[in-house]
Amino acid sequence: MPGCGPATTLMALGYDPQKQRYVGTWLGSMMPYLWIYDGELDAAEAVLTLNSDGPAMTGDEKLGKYKDVIEFKSNDHRILTSHMLRDDGQWQQFMTAHYWRKQ
Numbered sequence: 786m787p788g789c790g791p792a793t794t795l796m797a798l799g800y801d802p803q804k805q806r807y808v809g810t811w812l813g814s815m816m817p818y819l820w821i822y823d824g825e826l827d828a829a830e831a832v833l834t835l836n837s838d839g840p841a842m843t844g845d846e847k848l849g850k851y852k853d854v855i856e857f858k859s860n861d862h863r864i865l866t867s868h869m870l871r872d873d874g875q876w877q878q879f880m881t882a883h884y885w886r887k888q
Contacts, residue, residue: 798822798835807833811853816840822853831857842869842879852876861886 798809809822824835833855841849850870855863867880 798833807835809835811837820851833857 792813792815794811794813796809796811798807800806801808807822807824807826809824811820811822812818818840820837820839822835822837824833826833835853835855837851837853838848839851841847843849852868852870854866854868856866857863863884865880865882865884866878868876868878871877
């Protein structure tokens with residue numbers, strides 16, 4: 786992690802049949818905040834969008850709106866993009882990570 790050295794993260798996801806929504810959590814060693822996810826899978830079952838509220842990147846103590854989008858490129862490859870909702874109502878992407886199945 787820029788500015789804070791190595792980091793460890795953990796994402797846990799599942800499907801809640803009562804809500805008919807995907808739910809989960811994310812936490813990282815670089816911050817003391819547990820992110821709570823609520824999301825949905827697109828009709829083609831290729832993109833999972835996870836919504837969350839979390840600490841705003843402005844440095845004050847406000848919460849902001851975020852979404853993580855997981856694209857299922859193949860059985861062995863996923864792409865995660867993270868976005869934050871700006872004050873002008875537009876989503877700004879701030880991170881991309883590629884995940885491959887370990888061979």
